[in-house]
Amino acid sequence: MIVDLYVFGNSPLHRISPGYKILALVLFCTLLFVLSGWVPLAVGAILVAIGYWLAGIGFSHAYRAIRPALWILAIIFIAQIILAGLELAAFVVVRFGILILAASLITMTTKTSEFVDGIQAGLKHAPSWVPADHIALAISLALRFIPLVRATLDEVRMAQKARGLDRSVKALLVPLVVRTLKTGDEIAEAIQARSPL
Amino acid sequence: METRDIVFIALFAAIMAALAVFPPITLPVVGVPITAQSLGAMLAGGVLGATRGGLSMILFLLLVAIGLPLLPGGRGGFGVFLGPTGGYLIGWIFTAFVVGFLVERFWHQLNYLNAFLASVVGGIVVLYAIGIPWSAFVAQISVWAAFVGSLPFFVGDIIKCLIAAAVIVIVKKSYPIITPRKRQAATTE
Secondary structure (H helix, E strand, C coil): CCCCCCCCCCCHHHHCCHHHHHHHHHHHHHHHHHCCCHHHHHHHHHHHHHHHHHHCCCHHHHHHHHHHHHHHHHHHHHHHHHHHCHHHHHHHHHHHHHHHHHHHHHHHHCCHHHHHHHHHHHHHCCCCCCCHHHHHHHHHHHHHHHHHHHHHHHHHHHHHHHCCCCCCHHHHHHHHHHHHHHHHHHHHHHHHHHCCC | CCHHHHHHHHHHHHHHHHHCCCCCEECCCCCCEECCHHHHHHHHHHHHCHHHHHHHHHHHHHHHHCCCCCEHHHECCCHHHHCCCHHHHHHHHHHHHHHHHHHHHCHHHCCHHHHHHHHHHHHHHHHHHHHHHHHHHHHCCCHHHHHHHHHHHHHHHHHHHHHHHHHHHHHHHHCCCCCCHHHHHHHCC
């Protein structure tokens, strides 16, 4: 099964509804870009630090959130030093770090299921031209299909390995896509047979 | 939009997720790991068509945004969109749409060559046109510098376009899903 990036906890940050958290994040990021400068950056860094402290999320989780971006940040840092000097290089990389940490804080304090519930609650108030049922169905189907398609990929890979074809991307993708499409038609028929959607 | 369309959209979002665990191919010369997910964006368009392909990418990115670790290396959450490569992720929506549009347009004469060209236009031209200015903006470097920085990926992207073209053509022969643009306009369902 897929495990989300949630870190268990019961802090105020964990309990706020996901909608407000996203809104706060959007506001935070916009302000950091608009009020470009070291002072807003320092304030932002302090806010993010307070956020991590409030949520009780330790250094190791924060590091895990930023680690995948490290090598890109390093490249940007070097490129910036060559192109624009040390100060701008440091500024850009620090801002990235703060943005990524702020976003990860939201991700780590919110369960995927809370987001899904939030989206579905929001869809109830959506104007009538929004196909709310279809969107809700698509999200829940996709969550169910991810382990299904991964299992199919594993099966295809083993089958092609037996034929000595497991190094060919094409020999893996074609059966994966065709089998998935066939499954899709069967599932669509099953849904249609049972529901008036 | 019928139930069948929604099922296909959800399934291709799931295929994108499966491609994250696809063994990455590392180019021996350049040393840059190539992941299969942008290949998935081209396939979504080339197999499902413009609308369904684009919607499946939106759905996939929504799942990533709400915290599922569906990108290579188990990345996910809002942070990935704010990072320097966020533009490429958003670009997948347009990649899928453009590849889908072109494949629908050339459906009756579809062969390896025009499927490859459709993949190049959608998966390289359009994707870079969004991804490069984005990283230039967020990293505050010139567009030219961002362009040079993305060149190591170019060889891998060409290989991905070749694979995508082959898969699109074979899937068309064995399990066609797309209704071509012209005929759709004539029958008006």
